[in-house]
Amino acid sequence: EAGVTQFPSHSVIEKGQTVTLRCDPISGHDNLYWYRRVMGKEIKFLLHFVKESKQDESGMPNNRFLAERTGGTYSTLKVQPAELEDSGVYFCASSPNQGSLSYEQYFGPGTRLTVT
Protein backbone atom coordinates (compact mmCIF):
# COMPACT_ATOMS: atom_id res chain seq x y z
CA GLU A 1 0.00 0.00 0.00
CA ALA A 2 1.38 3.40 -0.97
CA GLY A 3 2.04 5.82 1.83
CA VAL A 4 1.35 9.52 1.98
CA THR A 5 3.08 11.29 -0.86
CA GLN A 6 3.93 14.95 -1.25
CA PHE A 7 5.00 17.00 -4.23
CA PRO A 8 7.36 18.65 -4.80
CA SER A 9 10.01 17.44 -2.40
CA HIS A 10 11.74 20.81 -2.55
CA SER A 11 10.68 24.18 -3.90
CA VAL A 12 12.73 27.36 -4.14
CA ILE A 13 10.82 30.53 -4.98
CA GLU A 14 11.31 34.25 -4.70
CA LYS A 15 9.45 36.42 -2.25
CA GLY A 16 6.13 37.48 -3.73
CA GLN A 17 5.71 34.42 -5.92
CA THR A 18 3.07 31.75 -5.54
CA VAL A 19 3.70 28.12 -4.67
CA THR A 20 1.29 25.19 -4.50
CA LEU A 21 2.11 22.11 -2.49
CA ARG A 22 0.30 18.85 -3.05
CA CYS A 23 -0.45 15.97 -0.73
CA ASP A 24 -1.86 12.59 -1.70
CA PRO A 25 -3.09 10.76 1.40
CA ILE A 26 -3.31 7.02 1.81
CA SER A 27 -6.24 5.78 -0.24
CA GLY A 28 -9.42 5.66 1.81
CA HIS A 29 -8.22 7.96 4.58
CA ASP A 30 -10.87 10.55 5.37
CA ASN A 31 -8.66 12.68 7.59
CA LEU A 32 -5.91 14.82 6.11
CA TYR A 33 -3.68 17.18 8.06
CA TRP A 34 -1.12 19.83 7.18
CA TYR A 35 1.77 20.74 9.48
CA ARG A 36 4.73 23.04 9.14
CA ARG A 37 8.18 23.07 10.67
CA VAL A 38 9.98 26.37 10.49
CA MET A 39 13.75 26.02 10.87
CA GLY A 40 14.74 25.18 14.44
CA LYS A 41 11.21 25.31 15.75
CA GLU A 42 8.39 22.92 16.51
CA ILE A 43 6.29 21.13 13.95
CA LYS A 44 3.04 23.07 14.12
CA PHE A 45 -0.45 22.06 13.13
CA LEU A 46 -1.97 24.06 10.30
CA LEU A 47 -5.30 22.45 9.50
CA HIS A 48 -7.36 19.30 9.38
CA PHE A 49 -9.73 18.08 6.66
CA VAL A 50 -12.37 15.45 7.08
CA LYS A 51 -13.06 14.41 3.53
CA GLU A 52 -13.48 17.70 1.67
CA SER A 53 -14.51 19.77 4.70
CA LYS A 54 -12.19 21.84 6.87
CA GLN A 55 -12.61 20.48 10.38
CA ASP A 56 -10.08 22.76 12.04
CA GLU A 57 -8.02 25.49 10.42
CA SER A 58 -6.95 27.22 13.60
CA GLY A 59 -3.27 26.80 12.79
CA MET A 60 -3.29 28.59 9.45
CA PRO A 61 -0.94 31.54 9.92
CA ASN A 62 -2.71 34.12 7.75
CA ASN A 63 -4.83 34.58 4.65
CA ARG A 64 -1.89 34.10 2.31
CA PHE A 65 -2.36 30.38 2.90
CA LEU A 66 -5.19 28.54 1.18
CA ALA A 67 -5.82 24.82 1.54
CA GLU A 68 -8.25 22.82 -0.53
CA ARG A 69 -9.30 19.23 -0.78
CA THR A 70 -11.76 19.05 -3.62
CA GLY A 71 -13.44 15.68 -3.87
CA GLY A 72 -11.98 14.57 -0.59
CA THR A 73 -8.91 12.95 -2.11
CA TYR A 74 -5.68 14.89 -2.56
CA SER A 75 -5.11 18.28 -1.01
CA THR A 76 -3.27 21.40 -2.09
CA LEU A 77 -1.77 24.13 0.03
CA LYS A 78 -1.19 27.38 -1.80
CA VAL A 79 0.94 30.21 -0.49
CA GLN A 80 0.29 33.52 -2.27
CA PRO A 81 2.28 35.71 -2.10
CA ALA A 82 5.12 33.89 -0.37
CA GLU A 83 7.17 35.67 2.29
CA LEU A 84 10.61 34.84 3.68
CA GLU A 85 9.14 33.56 6.95
CA ASP A 86 7.15 30.93 5.07
CA SER A 87 10.33 28.92 4.51
CA GLY A 88 10.27 25.56 6.21
CA VAL A 89 9.18 21.97 5.78
CA TYR A 90 5.49 21.32 5.17
CA PHE A 91 4.27 17.92 6.25
CA CYS A 92 1.05 16.23 5.31
CA ALA A 93 -0.49 13.35 7.24
CA SER A 94 -3.59 11.21 6.91
CA SER A 95 -5.55 8.87 9.10
CA PRO A 96 -8.43 6.52 8.43
CA ASN A 97 -10.81 7.30 11.26
CA GLN A 98 -13.81 9.45 10.63
CA GLY A 99 -14.77 12.30 12.89
CA SER A 100 -12.38 13.30 15.64
CA LEU A 101 -8.63 13.50 15.49
CA SER A 102 -6.85 10.17 15.64
CA TYR A 103 -3.30 9.76 16.82
CA GLU A 104 -2.65 7.09 14.20
CA GLN A 105 -1.51 9.61 11.64
CA TYR A 106 0.70 8.57 8.75
CA PHE A 107 3.07 11.26 7.60
CA GLY A 108 4.51 12.08 4.23
CA PRO A 109 8.17 12.96 3.63
CA GLY A 110 7.46 16.68 3.59
CA THR A 111 8.02 19.49 1.11
CA ARG A 112 10.93 21.78 1.85
CA LEU A 113 9.99 25.33 0.85
CA THR A 114 12.69 27.95 0.53
CA VAL A 115 11.65 31.55 -0.09
CA THR A 116 14.51 33.83 -1.15
Place this chain on the structure above:
Amino acid sequence: GDSVTQMEGPVTLSEEAFLTINCTYTATGYPSLFWYVQYPGEGLQLLLKATKADDKGSNKGFEATYRKETTSFHLEKGSVQVSDSAVYFCALLDDKIIFGKGTRLHILP
Protein backbone atom coordinates in the same frame (compact mmCIF):
# COMPACT_ATOMS: atom_id res chain seq x y z
CA GLY B 1 -1.57 26.42 26.10
CA ASP B 2 -0.23 22.91 25.81
CA SER B 3 3.45 22.54 24.97
CA VAL B 4 6.27 20.02 24.66
CA THR B 5 9.89 20.65 25.57
CA GLN B 6 12.63 18.25 24.57
CA MET B 7 16.39 18.38 24.90
CA GLU B 8 18.30 20.33 22.33
CA GLY B 9 20.45 18.46 19.89
CA PRO B 10 22.40 17.30 18.18
CA VAL B 11 23.19 14.33 20.35
CA THR B 12 26.22 12.31 19.26
CA LEU B 13 26.89 8.87 20.72
CA SER B 14 29.02 5.88 19.91
CA GLU B 15 27.39 2.66 18.82
CA GLU B 16 26.14 0.54 21.76
CA ALA B 17 25.93 3.54 24.07
CA PHE B 18 22.91 4.18 26.29
CA LEU B 19 20.53 6.83 25.00
CA THR B 20 18.23 9.19 26.86
CA ILE B 21 16.35 12.02 25.19
CA ASN B 22 14.45 14.07 27.74
CA CYS B 23 10.92 15.28 27.10
CA THR B 24 8.55 17.19 29.37
CA TYR B 25 5.12 18.50 28.63
CA THR B 26 2.58 21.04 29.81
CA ALA B 27 -1.07 20.22 29.37
CA THR B 28 -4.35 21.13 31.02
CA GLY B 29 -5.84 17.67 30.55
CA TYR B 30 -4.46 14.15 30.33
CA PRO B 31 -3.02 13.89 26.85
CA SER B 32 -1.68 10.88 25.02
CA LEU B 33 2.08 11.06 24.50
CA PHE B 34 4.18 9.99 21.53
CA TRP B 35 7.63 9.76 20.10
CA TYR B 36 7.95 10.18 16.35
CA VAL B 37 11.11 9.53 14.36
CA GLN B 38 12.22 10.94 11.02
CA TYR B 39 14.96 8.99 9.27
CA PRO B 40 16.93 10.80 6.55
CA GLY B 41 14.82 11.35 3.44
CA GLU B 42 11.69 9.85 4.97
CA GLY B 43 8.50 11.06 6.60
CA LEU B 44 7.64 11.11 10.26
CA GLN B 45 6.93 7.68 11.72
CA LEU B 46 5.23 6.90 14.98
CA LEU B 47 7.87 5.21 17.14
CA LEU B 48 5.89 4.57 20.32
CA LYS B 49 3.02 5.91 22.36
CA ALA B 50 1.43 5.91 25.80
CA THR B 51 -2.13 6.91 26.51
CA LYS B 52 -2.28 7.15 30.30
CA ALA B 53 -0.13 7.62 33.37
CA ASP B 54 2.44 4.88 34.07
CA ASP B 55 1.97 3.35 30.61
CA LYS B 56 5.22 2.32 28.96
CA GLY B 57 5.49 2.55 25.20
CA SER B 58 8.12 0.44 23.48
CA ASN B 59 9.28 -0.33 19.97
CA LYS B 60 12.57 -1.26 18.25
CA GLY B 61 14.36 -1.35 21.61
CA PHE B 62 13.20 2.16 22.52
CA GLU B 63 11.10 2.78 25.63
CA ALA B 64 9.34 5.72 27.24
CA THR B 65 7.18 5.82 30.37
CA TYR B 66 4.33 8.30 30.89
CA ARG B 67 5.16 10.01 34.19
CA LYS B 68 2.30 12.23 35.29
CA GLU B 69 4.01 13.31 38.51
CA THR B 70 6.97 14.76 36.62
CA THR B 71 5.05 15.47 33.38
CA SER B 72 7.76 13.63 31.48
CA PHE B 73 8.07 11.06 28.70
CA HIS B 74 11.80 10.48 28.31
CA LEU B 75 12.97 8.26 25.46
CA GLU B 76 15.55 5.58 26.27
CA LYS B 77 17.43 2.84 24.49
CA GLY B 78 19.98 0.57 26.08
CA SER B 79 22.30 0.09 23.10
CA VAL B 80 22.03 2.35 20.08
CA GLN B 81 22.97 1.44 16.54
CA VAL B 82 24.16 3.51 13.60
CA SER B 83 20.76 2.93 12.00
CA ASP B 84 19.11 4.84 14.87
CA SER B 85 20.56 8.09 13.52
CA ALA B 86 17.52 10.28 12.89
CA VAL B 87 15.52 13.20 14.28
CA TYR B 88 13.26 12.31 17.21
CA PHE B 89 10.15 14.32 18.09
CA CYS B 90 8.25 14.13 21.34
CA ALA B 91 4.56 15.00 20.96
CA LEU B 92 1.26 15.08 22.79
CA LEU B 93 -2.32 14.77 21.65
CA ASP B 94 -5.01 16.78 23.35
CA ASP B 95 -7.37 18.12 20.72
CA LYS B 96 -4.51 18.29 18.20
CA ILE B 97 -0.96 16.98 18.00
CA ILE B 98 1.63 19.30 19.54
CA PHE B 99 5.27 18.54 18.78
CA GLY B 100 8.55 19.40 20.43
CA LYS B 101 11.36 20.95 18.41
CA GLY B 102 13.03 17.64 17.65
CA THR B 103 16.38 16.18 18.65
CA ARG B 104 18.87 15.11 16.02
CA LEU B 105 20.73 11.94 16.99
CA HIS B 106 24.04 10.92 15.41
CA ILE B 107 25.41 7.47 16.15
CA LEU B 108 29.07 6.91 15.33
CA PRO B 109 30.29 3.43 14.36
